[in-house]
Structures are given as C-alpha cells and as structure tokens.
Amino acid sequence: MEKELVVLVEDELDLHELLRLHLERAGFLFKAFAEASSFLDFIRKNKPDLVILDWMLPDADGLELCRFLKNRDETKDIPVIMLTAKTEEIDRVLGLEMGADDYIIKPFSVRELVARVKAVLRRIHKPTEAIIKGGPLILDLDKHEVWLGEQKIDLTPVEFNLLRILLSRKGWVFTRDRLLDLLWSGEKVVTERTIDVHIRNLRRKLGEAGEMIKNIRGVGYKFEEN
Numbered sequence: 054m055e056k057e058l059v060v061l062v063e064d065e066l067d068l069h070e071l072l073r074l075h076l077e078r079a080g081f082l083f084k085a086f087a088e089a090s091s092f093l094d095f096i097r098k099n100k101p102d103l104v105i106l107d108w109m110l111p112d113a114d115g116l117e118l119c120r121f122l123k124n125r126d127e128t129k130d131i132p133v134i135m136l137t138a139k140t141e142e143i144d145r146v147l148g149l150e151m152g153a154d155d156y157i158i159k160p161f162s163v164r165e166l167v168a169r170v171k172a173v174l175r176r177i178h179k180p181t182e183a184i185i186k187g188g189p190l191i192l193d194l195d196k197h198e199v200w201l202g203e204q205k206i207d208l209t210p211v212e213f214n215l216l217r218i219l220l221s222r223k224g225w226v227f228t229r230d231r232l233l234d235l236l237w238s239g240e241k242v243v244t245e246r247t248i249d250v251h252i253r254n255l256r257r258k259l260g261e262a263g264e265m266i267k268n269i270r271g272v273g274y275k276f277e278e279n
C-alpha cells in the first residue's frame with residue numbers, strides 16, 4: 054500500500070521534528086511548513102492525505118485556512134485536524150463550522166495525535182456500508198428504506214439524507230451550516246431554518262426514536278443512542 058502523506062502547518066519548529074519522528078515511525082510520509090504561504094504554494098500542486106493545522110500562524114488564521122481548504126473543490130475532501138491552545142466551547146464550535154474533522158488541544162501527547170490521525174483516515178477510507186443502524190432504526194442505503202423494528206417509515210429524500218448524515222457519525226454535532234452544505238452543497242438557496250423544519254418532520258415520523266436526534270442549542274444537531 055502506498056504511504057499516506059500527512060502535512061503539518063505549524064510555526065513551532067520543535068513540533069516539526071517531534072511529529073516527523075512519530076508519524077514516519079507510524080508509516081506515514083511527512084512534510085512540515087512553518088507558515089501558511091509556503092503551504093498554500095505546496096497544495097497548488099500536491100494533494101496531502103491529511104493536514105494538521107495550527108490555529109495561530111504568523112501569517113494566517115488557522116481557521117480561515119481551514120475554511121479555505123474546505124471551500125475549494127481540489128482540497129475540500131482532505132481531512133483537517135486543528136491544533137489549538139484554546140479550550141473554550143465557542144472555539145470548538147467555530148472550528149466545526151469551518152469544517153475541521155477533529156481537534157487536538159495543546160499541549161498534547163504525540164501518541165494521542167498519531168492515534169487521531171489514524172482514526173480520521175480510517176473514517177475517511179471506510180467503505181460506505183449498505184446498512185446503518187442507530188438504536189432501533191435501520192437504514193438500508195441501497196433500497197433507500199428506513200425501518201423501525203418491523204415498521205417501515207416513509208421519509209422524503211431530504212429527511213432520509215439528513216438521518217443518514219446524523220447516523221454516519223453518532224454523537225458528533227453537525228452545525229446547521231454543515232448540514233446545509235452536505236445536503237445541498239450550496240446549490241440551493243435555503244436557510245438554516247429549513248434544517249430545523251426538516252428535523253422536526255423527521256423526529257415526528259420517527260416517533261420515540263426521534264428523541265435520539267438531539268438539538269445542541271445554538272450549534273446544531275446530533276444523533277445519540279440512548
């Protein structure tokens with residue numbers, strides 16, 4: 054199997070060598086940049102398998118950089134792990150909205166970071182399974198059917214996709230913005246309010262199982278098995 058390329062954008066040079074050592078040992082190719090500009094030059098011609106992005110860079114805001122990657126066709130499916138010294142909830146929320154795939158809070162253990170890199174890549178490579186389960190719900194992706202025990206639930210295509218997205222990462226909070234993106238990829242002009250309406254209809258149709266779709270106030274929605 055070809056080695057995967059992990060790229061680090063971070064101005065703390067000590068971390069370059071530390072991560073190089075551990076990621077290469079774990080079987081990855083590794084490349085590090087100390088500032089955003091040289092990294093941006095690099096991704097014009099190269100496509101890394103994963104990017105580890107520091108929040109505070111000398112010449113850029115890591116979040117803006119993340120947003121840039123996620124809004125560009127050539128780079129939007131490259132997973133991004135943000136490094137941040139910040140711990141406030143608001144920053145995690147901001148990161149989610151920019152489309153980051155995971156976070157590591159500084160100071161971190163390198164072992165933990167390597168484990169997260171592997172986990173994110175595993176998630177990306179995992180072949181789509183034809184059957185997804187969540188609590189008593191069963192989604193058959195091939196047939197586009199949802200079953201609650203023996204009972205088949207009739208959902209609209211949007212409701213079905215919404216449920217599929219939430220079930221694809223249980224416990225993960227999807228912001229309304231992200232859901233809009235995933236459902237309509239910016240093609241259709243819809244407001245975040247639209248998401249609330251679809252969620253409400255979906256919950257109603259799912260009955261008691263609908264309670265597993267949780268609203269995270271001011272952020273978005275997640276699916277959590279009871």
Ligand code: CA
Nearest residue numbers: 064107109110
């Ligand atoms: Ca920094």
